[in-house]
Amino acid sequence: MVIVEFLIKLSQGFGIGALALATGLLFGGIGRKIMARIQRRYGPPFTQNFMDLFKLLSKGSVSHGWAFDLGLVAGFAPMLAALMFLPIGPFTLLPSDSSLIMIVYLMMMAYLGMAMGVLASGNPNSAIGMSRALMLMVGYEVPFAAVIFSVYLFSKTGYLTQIVTQQAGGFMNWNIVKMPLGFLATEIALQGMLGEKPFDQAIAPAEIASGPMVELGGKYLGFGMIQHSVGLFLETGIVVDLFLGGAPNFWIFIAKQFVLYFIVILVDAILPRLRIHEATSFFWKLPLFLGILQAVIVIIQGGVLNV
Amino acid sequence: MSEWTEIVDYFRGRSMWMLHYCTGCGAIELPPTMTSRWDMERFGITPMATPRQADILLITGYLAIKTLKRVIYTYEQMQAPKWVLGFGSCTINGGIYWDSYNVIERLDKYIPVDIYIAGCMPRPEAILDAFVKLKEMVQMGEAKGYEKYVKNYDWYKANQDKVLKRTSPVLKEIEKVTKIG
Amino acid sequence: MNSLLALLIVPVIGSAAAAVLQRYRLVERLITFLTFSVTFLFLFEIKIGDILTWHLDFLGKNLEMGLQITPLSIFMLYMTIAFGIVLTFYNLSERSKMKGFLLLLTLAASNWIFMSTDLIGFFFAWELMGWSSILMIFGGKREEESRHGALYYAMMSIGGSYSMLIGIFLLSNLTGTFSIQSNVSYLTLILGLHPWWVLGIVSLFFVAFMVKSGIFPFHTWVPHTYGEAPDGFVPYLSSVMSKYGVYGFLIFLPLTSGAHVPSVLGLAWPNYVLLWFGSVTAVAGSVLAFMQDDVKKLFAYSSFSNLGFILAAIALFTPIGLTAGMFHAFNHLLFNGAIFITVIAVISKVGTTRMSEMGGIWQKMPLTFLTFFVGIAAAAGIPPFAGFGSKWMIFQAMISHGLIFATVLLFFASIASFLYLMRAFHAIFLGQLSHKYDNVKEVSAIGKITEVFLLGALIFFGILPGFVLDPINSIVNSFGLKPLPTSGYEYINGFFSSINMVSIFIVVIVTFIFGFALFAVVAKHKKVPQEDNYTAGQIPQDWNLTPEMYQFSYDFYEPMDKELAPFLKVKIDGFFKGFGESVEYIGEAIKEIFTGNVQIYTYLAVGGLVIFVIAGWVVW
Incomplete structure (x- = not known):
């Protein structure tokens, strides 16, 4: 009986993974198309990312040893694992464990694995890229943490599923209305999380030869692409669950995610790249201020949850 | 199995990532090819930063012997399937450097070239034309230069060694130049 | 023989034997290991509530001294002695100049500290522990520096001890007794009347504890001492000895619970101040750590940064805060032990502590590499390894009080810990392998067993945290707080949510299996040596490129220096x-x-x- 249940969950998990990957790739393709139109180009077909991924997985590649292989696999597997705890529309695979901080830390495992893989390649460009990525992470995670904690205090729960249920019943119940400053801080942090301009220091192609990805080719680059696509789905999905009230069905969920991603692309299209220390300290200024202010407002409004 | 190969070839043709090795004046033709005017991204062709990631090696312009050494190294770092585009008459017959002592005349004596783009300079239309032609060849399963290189490696190697031996003393006192601090 | 007494006497006997036989290295090590094991066996004999008292004539006074087992002390005893066994077992194959008899004296002192019911015994044990560890540090590799480290440590310890001694005499003068329990209850009684008096006396004690745990602003000795101590002793120093301070804090923390003192955000203000000390320590440790190039110093900073987390959590003195703090103390012992043991394994093989001179060791020491990887994953708080649960609980404990600034600071420290851990990981194990390490070999069989054991423990306590949380709950209970609900070994119950670690573990495992399956199915790869690397077309041999030159690890976070410069001026x-x-x-x-x-x-x-x-x- 347990086995049957496990198999059902397993197949559902596969479905979620495939769906998230497909959505992430599609978003990437549409993003490229939008970017092309902003630059008055025709742009690639919106299915371009699917073809790229297929090509990468069928192309030969070089490996620098088992730590390299393990690292790259560990780069996307925890992302898929984190996905299993995310409420996607009305559906959550494992609702009883959907703790927000846990999901954030699982995602970090993916970054840790990716870092291990690319650093095992022994290229200084990837080391520079990784050091930049980590420094950027110190930047954007701090305002995001302030927002997470204010949502915790506001909703009085740490389950994403419950945070979603509490926002049911129309636009006025969404957290974006109740915590606008927090949403703003999150949106800025999202730009950094997705590594789009002005926060694309880690993968500066003309500067450090695409940074972490310098030695990746073929399937390894494909794994990187899977990580990025699933990460895109996951990160926008978390923001939708936190602020935009989740969704009654999958399609509305994707639509909301796309709105967030659309903003990210527009910002990406018009801004140049910052220097790394400017980017990090930027996150410690305005977004952190907004996040903390939001938390203080929540504390003043709702009081403290004394034990 | 052959259907599977056809599918794989189809997608390979639709997604070709390019490493451009710009040695001479030809580099100036690439920005218009990439950007709004001609937009090569609509064929799924994107510039890439390192040979590990790339499918196409685009060589623009003349190749001095020292440069050839780097091109061969880069080509060997790329992974199959990989294709080479020779751009401009310099790669075909040496172009205006046809009688230079240190410039090679024909690129495909050293690495297998899948398509040559003739002209001095070839316009972006010609480059796009070559890309489309390459795409068709890949999808038909005809662009097999990398296999030719493996099969006839001895011949290529002999040709390479013949010219490269002239480059051997790159620096007289290596230690002195590369010493840190 | 009474087993409580045995916990003190066995290590002393072992110490004497080890001191006599110190010339025979292996015998000495074996005696150390066996003494730890025998002491551990005596632990099974004792149970909560065991008590032993005796009287001592001192300056004409009849003093009552004693040993007692509380839930806290038994938890601490199990933790420290078990870790000691692992470490001494590893040290059987280690060649550093660690003196076994001093370690055993430290063990006796540590057992006494955890069991003592009176302040005289506590102070005596504290001094014994301090001095035996100071003598140990003298035996470091670099003579001059290790003397400096030991003296620095000695000075700080003496300062702390004086402060504690004054506190003890003030207290005993007030109450006329040396018993810890009656003194604490007396302080609780007069807290409402003379808050400043009580606070002054308790602060005198806290200085000693803060020095021992390396809490800000008394953290400065930690890097000097850890950096120079003998390699075999550093894990004990950082994993076990830093916890004495935590034990000390817990003696006096119950004071403010239930008393009428002004409060900040529902937290008695002395606790609030202590919490800030903890948070600042966590941040200071993390930030200073990622500027280090000496690996032992880096993890010294990391060590007191984690002590800051623990202090911040226990300062809350709520059920979840206390649980989180004690849980993190346990997890810190575990992952810090794993990290330090693998680090000293590498140091003993490569013969340097400078990270910029290492690199690429993973090719030579795969098991050490894996243990270190899981260790830093746990230290960074990544599920499903040990270390995640406690950090997760600490954040919830903090935020449930609305302590937004302190929580964000702690989260910053947690992310910054990612930075220095990755930097150490990269500089030691990843990147280019220098040719001078071509002959480096994996650790010996003993080292392998230790590493596998630590690896297993990190995963085991990560997915089945209940085995630690159960004893912690009885500690929480013994402090008169309501313990968190328990619902099975695989659950961690936080304030806002609870999670099932086994299900997370299964999900991660399944995705990893899927990942490797995908890896095996898609196109094949070709293994290349590290020289075959992207060099922008340049041929490495032509330019005499060596692996050392192609390794970027010195000044890894250079751009951050500018941003953090104002903080470092202090x-x-x-x-x-x-x-x-x-x-x-x-x-x-x-x-x-x-x-x-x-x-x-x-x-x-x-x-x-x-x-x-x-x-x-x-x-x-």
């Missing part, structure tokens, strides 16, 4: 140095006085007498 170290210099100056001046002139002596004697009489009149 030099606590400099303060103590200045303090030391002024003490030296005063000492010189006093030496000047003692010139042999009788007149000056007379003046001094008279002056001293007057001060003594006045002080006595005022105090008594």
Whole structure:
């Protein structure tokens, strides 16, 4: 009986993974198309990312040893694992464990694995890229943490599923209305999380030869692409669950995610790249201020949850 | 199995990532090819930063012997399937450097070239034309230069060694130049 | 023999034996290991509530001394002795100059600290522990530096001990007894009447505990001492000895619970201050750590940064705060032990502690590499390894009080820990392998067993945290707080949510299996050596490119220096140095006085007498 249940969950998990990957790739393709139109180009077909991924997985590649292989696999597997705890529309695979901080830390495992893989390649460009990525992470995670904690205090729960249920019943119940400053801080942090301009220091192609990805080719680059696509789905999905009230069905969920991603692309299209220390300290200024202010407002409004 | 190969070839043709090795004046033709005017991204062709990631090696312009050494190294770092585009008459017959002592005349004596783009300079239309032609060849399963290189490696190697031996003393006192601090 | 007494006597006997046989390295190590194991066996004999008292005639007074087992002390005893066994087992194959008899004396002292019911015994054990560890640090590799490290540690310890001694005498003067329990209850009683008195006395104790745990602003000795201590001793120093301070804090923390003191955000203000000390320590440790190039120093900073987390959590003194703090103490012991043991394994093989000279060791020491990887994953708080649960609980404990600034600071420290861990990981194990390490071999069989054990423990306690949380719950209960609900070994119950670690573990495993399956199915790869690397077309041999030149690990976070410069200007170290210099100056001046002139002596004697009489009149 347990086995049957496990198999059902397993197949559902596969479905979620495939769906998230497909959505992430599609978003990437549409993003490229939008970017092309902003630059008055025709742009690639919106299915371009699917073809790229297929090509990468069928192309030969070089490996620098088992730590390299393990690292790259560990780069996307925890992302898929984190996905299993995310409420996607009305559906959550494992609702009883959907703790927000846990999901954030699982995602970090993916970054840790990716870092291990690319650093095992022994290229200084990837080391520079990784050091930049980590420094950027110190930047954007701090305002995001302030927002997470204010949502915790506001909703009085740490389950994403419950945070979603509490926002049911129309636009006025969404957290974006109740915590606008927090949403703003999150949106800025999202730009950094997705590594789009002005926060694309880690993968500066003309500067450090695409940074972490310098030695990746073929399937390894494909794994990187899977990580990025699933990460895109996951990160926008978390923001939708936190602020935009989740969704009654999958399609509305994707639509909301796309709105967030659309903003990210527009910002990406018009801004140049910052220097790394400017980017990090930027996150410690305005977004952190907004996040903390939001938390203080929540504390003043709702009081403290004394034990 | 052959259907599977056809599918794989189809997608390979639709997604070709390019490493451009710009040695001479030809580099100036690439920005218009990439950007709004001609937009090569609509064929799924994107510039890439390192040979590990790339499918196409685009060589623009003349190749001095020292440069050839780097091109061969880069080509060997790329992974199959990989294709080479020779751009401009310099790669075909040496172009205006046809009688230079240190410039090679024909690129495909050293690495297998899948398509040559003739002209001095070839316009972006010609480059796009070559890309489309390459795409068709890949999808038909005809662009097999990398296999030719493996099969006839001895011949290529002999040709390479013949010219490269002239480059051997790159620096007289290596230690002195590369010493840190 | 009474088993409580055995916990003190067995290590002392072992210590004597080890001291006699110190010339025979292996025998000494074996005795150390066996003594730890035998002490551990005696642990099974004791149970909560066991008590042993005796009387001592001291200065005409009849003092009652004793040993007692509380839930907290038994938890601490199990933790420290079990870790000691692992470490001494590993040290059987380690060649550093660690003196077994000193370690065993430390063990006796540590057992006494955890069991003592009276302040005299506590203080005596504290001093014994302090001095035996100071002597141990003298045996470091670099003689000059290790002497400096030991003296620095000694000075700070003595300062802390004086402070504690004054506290003890003030207290016993007030209550007329040395019993810890009655003193604490007396302090609780008068807290409402004389808050400043109580606070002053308790602070005197807290200085000693903060010094021992390396809490800000007394953290400065930690990097010097850890950096220079003998390799085999550093894990014990950082994993076990830093926890004595935590135990000390927990003696006095119950004071403010239930008392009427002004509060901040529902938290008694002394606790609030302590919490900030913890948070600042966590941040300071993390930030200073990622500027280090010496691997032992880096993890010294990391170590007291984690102590800051623990202090911040236990300072809350709520059920979840206390649980989180104790849980993190356990997890810190585990992952820090794993990290330090693998680090000293690497140091003993490569013969340097500078990270910029290492690199690429993973090719040579795969098991050590994996253990270190899981260790840093746990230290960074990544599920499903040990270390995640406690950090997760600490954040919830903090935020449930609305302590947004402190929580964000702690989260920052947690992310910054990612930075220094990755930097150490990269610089030691990843990147290019230098040719001078071509002959480096994996650790010996003993080392392998230790590493596999630690690897297993990190995963086991990560997915089945209940085995630690159950004893912690009884600790929480013994402090008169309501323990968190338990619902099976695989659950961690936080304030806002609870999670099932086994299900997370299964999900991660399944995705990894899927990942490797995908890896095996898609196109094949070709293994290349590290020389075959992207060099922008340049041929490495032509330019005499060596692996050392192609390894980027020195000044890894250079761009951050500029952003963090204002924070680094505050030099606590400099303060103590200045303090030391002024003490030296005063000492010189006093030496000047003692010139042999009788007149000056007379003046001094008279002056001293007057001060003594006045002080006595005022105090008594």
